Amino acid sequence: MKLLHMSDSHIGGTVTAGTGRGRGHNRYQDFAAVLAEVVGIAEEAQPDLILHTGDLFDRQVPSPEDFALGMSAMVELSAIAPTVVIRGNHDSPLLFQALDGMAAFNSRNGVPALRFVAQARPSANGGILDYPARDGQRIRLAALPFVHRNRAVEGFDRPDSATLAFADYLRGIQADLAAGLRDGYAPTRDVLIFAAHMYVESALPDYSERRLDISSDYASATTAxxxxxxxxxxxIHKPQAISRPGLPARYAGSLLQMDFGEITDGQPEQKSVVIIDANPGRPPKIDIRLLRKGRKLITFTGGLDALARQAPLIGDAFVKAYIDVPESSPGLAAAVTExxxxxxxxxxxxxxxxxxxxRELPELDHAAAPEPDLPDLFAEYLVTTETIPEHAELLRATFTELLTQSRPDFNLVTDPVETLLRTAVASSKPSTIAP
Incomplete structure (x- = not known):
């Protein structure tokens, strides 16, 4: 059995000077180049299954151009081998449900060519996916998309689990999926795969991930x-293995650097996809395929003479430049541009x-959480309002859209946005009226 593992493409992400998302330098050509590179790797490797483990898009509502790019790449991959995309925290559950419904019509020999897994499901109700592989083998895949603390997880919510801590709740889901993998397991035929978009406690973040979703509240135990x-x-955007004896587990990492903090030993972090060659009952062979496409993000510190010497190595990268000068230099930006x-x-x-x-302010510490974006703060607020989980993502999307709208008639006393949001939150609470 051969598997290609990719992740965190974040199509639509931009380059900004800080660590937040928001408006910045467009990277469409970089995403197109690296996705084409991945397709080329898949054509050469000829895997039995391709896994994308979440955050296909950077925003829940991608632009038409970004949506077309992402879907085109997934369709190209699915023409090489069956492809499964599980939802990440940046992906829209509703969009993934719609995409999976449409993709279901395209199959080969009864096997869906392309699947979008929007929600975690119990092993007895769609949580385990089976795929044929070479030499008569079978791939048994347990898929676990991102689970928010609001827990909108189909089939797992029960009265006795409502008060469980998030880590215990997630451990229960993984235990159910593990049992499902073993149900009907044939040791000489089956290769078991677990695919998840989640934060494992021993992982080393790049801190370009959404900070609210890699807090201790979201950490899953390695033993689970x-x-x-x-x-x-x-x-997690940093490619890495997870240390647990007897369990080969890896974060494939993002396809591109997502911000200037993704640096290893002073150099732009090397991105990759993973090729896994596994046979029943044997340890897998893991092949890291380095990605070369897409412009790098480079931070330069030094004088103009040093910058001139390094210019050929910098090439077409995105650059943050901190230039040593003896005195104020109004033409500094023009000199760097030249x-x-x-x-x-x-x-x-x-x-x-x-x-x-x-200087009065300390250097940026990527281990310290920066100020969250307003949509993230609003999402955290919704957790405290007893908002029905199914409505939380819709409310957050509405809030984000309202933030981007120009409203010259803004009034601190009768703000229509506040009125609309209060009405939406109130209507989303469970009814307290006795039947």
Whole structure:
């Protein structure tokens, strides 16, 4: 059995000077280039199954161009091998449900060519997917999309589980899926795979992930992972193995650098996809395929002479430049632009003598959580309002849309946005009227 594992494409993401999302430099060509590279790797490897472990898109409502790009890539991959995309925290549950319904009409020999897994399901009700593989083998796949603390998980919510801590609740879901994998398991034929978009406690984040979703509240124990031939993980952008004896588990990582914090040993983080070659009852062979396409994100610190020497290596990268200068230099940005004609300058800042003693603000610490975006804060607020889980994502999307609208008649006393949101939240609460 051969499997291709990719993750966190975040199509539609932009490059900004800070760590937040929001408006920034467009990366459409970079996404197109790296997705084409992945398709080429798949054509060469000829896997039996392709897994995308979440965050296909960067936003729940992707632009038409980004949506078309993502769907085109998934369709191309599904022409090579059956392809399964599980929903990440950035992906819309409703969109994935709709896509899966449409994709169900395309199958080969009764096997869906493309699946979008929107919600976690019990093993007895669609939580386990079977796929034929070479040499008469069978792939048994347990798929676990991102589970929010609101827990809108079809088939798992019961009165006795409502008060469980999130980690215990998630452990229960994984235990059910593990039991489902073993039900009907044929040791000489079956290869068991677990695919999930979640934060495992021992993982090392890049901190370009959405901070609210990699807090301790979301950490899943390494010991809760099912015993399988390979655990394909998504959500953490840094490619890495998860350490647990006897369990090969990996985060494939994002396809591109998502911000300037994704640096290893002073160099842009090397991104990759994973090829897994597994046979029943044997440890898998894991092949890391490095990705070369897409512009890098580089932070340069030093003088203009040093920048001139490094310019050929920087090429067409996105650049944040901190330039050592003896005094105020009004033409600094123009000088940097001249030295880096092919680069996209995201930020240019002078560093005057004594800058490190005089600055009032500390350097950015990627281990410290920055101010969350307003939509994320609103999503956290909804958790405290007893909002029906199925409505939470719709309310958040509405809030995000309202934030982007221009309203010149804004009034602090009779703000129509506040009125609309209060009405929406109130209508989404469970009824307290006795029958």
């Amino acid at each position: 992972l099912p015993a399988v031939s390979y655990a394909a993980l998504g959500h 030295l880096l004609p092919g680069a996209t300058l995201v930020e240019v800042q002078p560093r005057l003598p004594g800058w490190d003693e005089q």
